[in-house]
Amino acid sequence: MKPGIARIHDSFERFADFDPATLYEASGRRGMVDPAIRPAWRGARVCGPAVTVDCPPGDNLMLHVAVAHARPGVVIVATVGGYLQAGAWGEILTEAARARGLAGLVIDGAVRDIDAIEASGFPVFSRGLAIGSCTKERPGKLDAPIQLGGATVGPGDLVFGNADGLVIVEHDRIDEVYQAAAGRRRKELEIISKLREGRTTMELLGLKEPE
Numbered sequence: 001m002k003p004g005i006a007r008i009h010d011s012f013e014r015f016a017d018f019d020p021a022t023l024y025e026a027s028g029r030r031g032m033v034d035p036a037i038r039p040a041w042r043g044a045r046v047c048g049p050a051v052t053v054d055c056p057p058g059d060n061l062m063l064h065v066a067v068a069h070a071r072p073g074v075v076i077v078a079t080v081g082g083y084l085q086a087g088a089w090g091e092i093l094t095e096a097a098r099a100r101g102l103a104g105l106v107i108d109g110a111v112r113d114i115d116a117i118e119a120s121g122f123p124v125f126s127r128g129l130a131i132g133s134c135t136k137e138r139p140g141k142l143d144a145p146i147q148l149g150g151a152t153v154g155p156g157d158l159v160f161g162n163a164d165g166l167v168i169v170e171h172d173r174i175d176e177v178y179q180a181a182a183g184r185r186r187k188e189l190e191i192i193s194k195l196r197e198g199r200t201t202m203e204l205l206g207l208k209e210p211e
Contacts, residue, residue: 011174012048012073015160018181020167022188023160026180027173033106033166034149040111040126041118045162046104048075049171050153054141055109057083060093062140067093069142072101075159079146080109086132087112094122106159106166108148125161 015023024032039045051074053066058080066076076097080088089105090113097105104123110130111117117124127149143155151168153159158169158177169177191204201207 012158014178015158015181016047018160018185020160020162020165022181022184023158023169023177024167026177026184027167027169031151031168031170033151033161033168034108034127035165037106037108037125037127037149037166039161039163040114040124040129043163044104044123044125046075046106046123046125046166047158047160048073048103050075050077050106050155050157050159050168052141052143052146052153052155053078054144054146055080055088056138056140057081058086058134059136059138059140060088060134061136061138062142063088063093064096064136066142067096067100067102070097070100070102073103075103076105076107077146077148077153077159078105078107078109079148080107082108084110084128085130086110086134087130088134089124089126091116091120094120094124098122104159106148106161123161125166 051066051070053062055062088109089111094117106125108127110128111124111126112131114129145152145154153168156171160167194204
């Protein structure tokens with residue numbers, strides 16, 4: 001791995017032990033992706049900088065272009081114009097992405113060949129599954145801001161997801177959000193420790209019972 005790529009990888013890997021909810025709260029409740037965009041297979045997790053792709057409905061040419069030019073460690077983040085009748089990503093693109101060291105796919109659209117994708121261990125998040133095929137003819141956009149399930153994603157933004165959901169953190173807020181998330185996690189661990197000693201959430205969170 002080249003030094004520049006290694007620094008980028010390390011910058012994002014430090015988030016790996018967090019969870020989407022913590023990052024969402026640490027971001028000031030920004031960046032939550034529509035919960036309908038879910039892991040395509042049980043146990044999928046994704047964390048890395050976004051490469052954004054905007055495909056026309058029913059065409060996945062730009063996904064092939066994106067994978068061919070992507071650096072190791074990035075996450076392909078794509079939208080397909082709301083079209084859910086064709087799997088814009090399948091086994092072939094998965095193998096191409098794995099060969100280039102990509103960290104995963106998040107798509108506001110459908111995928112297919114899910115058994116093969118799960119067997120490969122490649123992280124995929126999608127809005128649905130569809131066996132329909134795509135054309136590979138029409139141009140779209142690469143590395144431009146896109147809308148993903150109600151969140152804006154720009155090139156280089158952090159994409160983080162697991163079974164709980166997905167969150168986007170703007171690239172220029174990475175350090176700020178990391179520090180806030182680390183602080184929240186320390187506080188949560190302190191609360192958990194005190195709960196195990198017999199104290200209550202009412203007491204620890206300063207909650208009042210309704211009168």
